[in-house]
Amino acid sequence: SQQGEEDPQALSIQEGENATMNCSYKTSINNLQWYRQNSGRGLVHLILIRSNEREKHSGRLRVTLDTSKKSSSLLITASRAADTASYFCATDDQVGVIFGKGTRLHILP
Amino acid sequence: ETGVTQTPRHLVMGMTNKKSLKCEQHLGHNAMYWYKQSAKKPLELMFVYSLEERVENNSVPSRFSPECPNSSHLFLHLHTLQPEDSALYLCASSQVWTGDHNQPQHFGDGTRLSIL
Numbered sequence: 675s676q677q678g679e680e681d682p683q684a685l686s687i688q689e690g691e692n693a694t695m696n697c698s699y700k701t702s703i704n705n706l707q708w709y710r711q712n713s714g715r716g717l718v719h720l721i722l723i724r725s726n727e728r729e730k731h732s733g734r735l736r737v738t739l740d741t742s743k744k745s746s747s748l749l750i751t752a753s754r755a756a757d758t759a760s761y762f763c764a765t766d767d768q769v770g771v772i773f774g775k776g777t778r779l780h781i782l783p
Numbered sequence: 784e785t786g787v788t789q790t791p792r793h794l795v796m797g798m799t800n801k802k803s804l805k806c807e808q809h810l811g812h813n814a815m816y817w818y819k820q821s822a823k824k825p826l827e828l829m830f831v832y833s834l835e836e837r838v839e840n841n842s843v844p845s846r847f848s849p850e851c852p853n854s855s856h857l858f859l860h861l862h863t864l865q866p867e868d869s870a871l872y873l874c875a876s877s878q879v880w881t882g883d884h885n886q887p888q889h890f891g892d893g894t895r896l897s898i899l
Binding site for chain 1: 825886887890
């Protein structure tokens with residue numbers, strides 16, 4: 675299956691530190707997306723990166739894509755308490771996107 | 784406010800009941816989706832509608848019946864559900880449906896469904 679797999683499953687860091695999450699997938703893609711989900715809420719789209727792009731930035735977020743390794747990483751710099759959430763990568767499927775199980779990020783005060 | 788509204792937010796029903804979940808999007812999008820999110824499992828795509836036509840049902844049990852009367856509204860009709868159907872049901876929309884070149888999706892906050 676094309677399902678992306680996030681690593682680590684859970685991550686706790688101190689506020690102000692950087693957080694890095696990784697996503698690996700199995701077959702070729704056109705787009706890869708990252709989403710955030712706060713507890714009890716829906717998913718929020720963060721960034722879409724195309725297969726011909728290697729890096730993309732949005733505010734404190736930096737996404738990289740390595741199609742040769744079939745992997746992507748999401749870096750959150752200068753983390754804040756509000757960044758506490760689950761983060762999912764989503765890869766293309768024939769019909770829609772397939773989400774991984776996510777990385778649960780906890781920012782410690 | 785994501786522009787996608789789901790009602791109700793919580794629903795408790797017995798296995799013999801019939802209920803419906805509602806989703807409305809105010810973004811002018813042409814594609815809408817139903818997902819099921821269960822604990823410790825990846826988000827599962829259930830149904831896709833593009834321009835009010837169903838694209839894929841992903842082998843979802845017939846006790847789940849979607850309806851898309853127009854591009855702004857999506858329903859999920861439920862009947863004779865099982866305890867394992869307890870989950871968070873999320874609705875999403877995107878500007879267009881492009882098959883394998885997926886676009887950003889906007890999600891509602893979901894309906895938490897509990898089957899007794």
